Amino acid sequence: MEKKINAMLYLIKIDFSLIQKTMKNNSDCCLNFIKLIKDYKIPILGTFNTILKRIHEGSKPENELMKIITPSNDFNQYLKFLLINNFDYRCEIDDFKESSLENNFRIYLREIQSKISIIFFIGIFxxxxxxxxxxxxILNLVILIILIPFFLYFLNLLCRKFVKRHTYLMGILKEYSSSEKKKFNEFLLFLNSFAINLKNNISPETAFLKTYEQNKNLFVVLKSTIKNQIFSLLNFKLSFHDMIQFFKLELKSIRYNVILDAIEKFIGENANYSSEKIFEIINIVHKHQKLEKKLDIIIKGEKFKIFFFIFLLPLLIGAISGMLPFFLLITRNSTSIGSIISIDHNNLINIYYIFTIFLVFISSISITSSNFLKIINFQKKVLVIFISNLIFILTFLISFINILNFI
Structure with a gap:
């Protein structure tokens, strides 16, 4: 709940600064702030609905807001600041302090290398x-087989807890494919150009059309999406509101939806000043992208290490596991007479046991490789895992055949 409130707080601050800038009567700022929170549908919506009800019953808005304590310290501090300044503070984007979400992400950046090392240790050893x-x-076959799903679950859990990007920052993507990054960058390009055109005091519809015309050669991922909206707009099939709604459906992401909803709201409040607020959103996104670039550098630094281990591990495990059945045969059937060791060759190696060992180790290598590749967001995981498994199979067979010939 706290993270969701903090994520929306960026837009709330920008939106309220727009309201402050356009309001003629400053005495209504407090009430407008309450209505603003109600519109954003954040987890504390119920509290503000109750406050609004009490205000209609005669309570003073400021007194009701003073009683509020939300799960978000950032929101509490912002609200306290507004109350102290009688909601008259014109909040500019440069005055925004670093949020707890950004602080947490910086902590995540400092810790991630150590956490990746833990995953390496468990995945390899x-x-x-x-x-x-x-x-x-020490282990029998049943326990050996049971350990594999446990290993799969545990390593996946570590990757989710240690490496996965648990962030609500607007500029940092959860889905980290190259196409998604390109899509998001094109979206930001569109917003930037749209804001520039809005600044020329033209209608949102005209600004939308001009933005596409000016940048259509730069759009690749979003070209068809924007073009469809342009076609509908030119044929008077859609209003600006409808166009935004269809745009959201095409983009299929909460992140895009939140930004587009905010922009539509800004334009509805004041089209002339909304361009400034769009630029502020873009600035926040760029600020978050700088943090993301630091993460990229760390992840790229781990790439060589990951591929080294992915291809070293099957060589090592294949060589050892290929000899295990014979070591066990020697251990069980050998009798020591002085310095002479005799082996009962009549006790044949259990094929089922060999197959189980092979299956257990190829599974563990696949699990390790898959999770290692998740860390660096590698797209062609199947190919790398296949090569890693192939190395294991060849090494296992070579080791197995060599020890068989030796015996």
Whole structure:
């Protein structure tokens, strides 16, 4: 709940500064702030509905707001600041302090390398540890098979907790594919050009059309989406509101929806000043993207290490696991007479046991490789996992055949 409130607080601050700028009567600022929060439908909506009801019953808005304590410290501080200044403070984007979301992301950046190292350690030493546990006959087949889904769950859990981007920052994408990044950058380009055109005191519809004409050669991912809206607009099939709604449906993302809803709201409040507020949103997004670039640098730094381990691990595990059945055979069937060791060759190697060992280790290597590749957001995971497994299979067979010939 706190993160959702903090995420929307950026837009609330910008929106309220627009209201302050356009209002003729400053005495209504407090009431307008309450109505503004009600429009944003954040988790504290119920509280503000209750306040609005009490105001209609005769309560003073300022007194009601003073009683509010929300789950978000950022929101509480902002509200307190407005109350102290009688809602007359003209909040500019440069005056915004770093939010708790941004602070948390900076902490995440400082911790991520250590967390990735933990994942490396578990991902690499789990299969190696299995080798030794099997060698010393500590594990039987049943426990060995049970450990694989546990390993899958545990490593996935670590990746989700340690590496996954749990952020509500507007400028940082959860889906980190190159196409999604390109789509988001094109969206920002569109907004920037749209705001510039709005600044020339033209209608939103005209600004939308001009934006497309000026940048149509730069749009790749969004070209068809914007073109469809332009076609409908030119044929008088859609109003600006309808166009925004269809635009949101095409983009299919809460992040885009929130920004587009805010922009539509700004334009509805005051089209002349809305361009400034769109620029402020873009500035916030760019600020967040700078944080994201720092994360990119860290992740790229781990890429070589990840590929090194992905291809080293199957070589190591394949060589050891290929010899395990024979080590176990020797351990179980050998009798020591002085310095002479004799092996009962009549006790054949259990094919089922060999297959189980092979299956367990190829599964653990696949799990490790998959989770390692998630860390660097690698797109062609199937190909790399296939190559890694192929290396394991070849190494396992070579090791198995060599030890078989030796015996």
């Amino acid at each position: 789990f299969p190696i540890g299995l080798c030794f546990l099997i060698l010393f006959q």
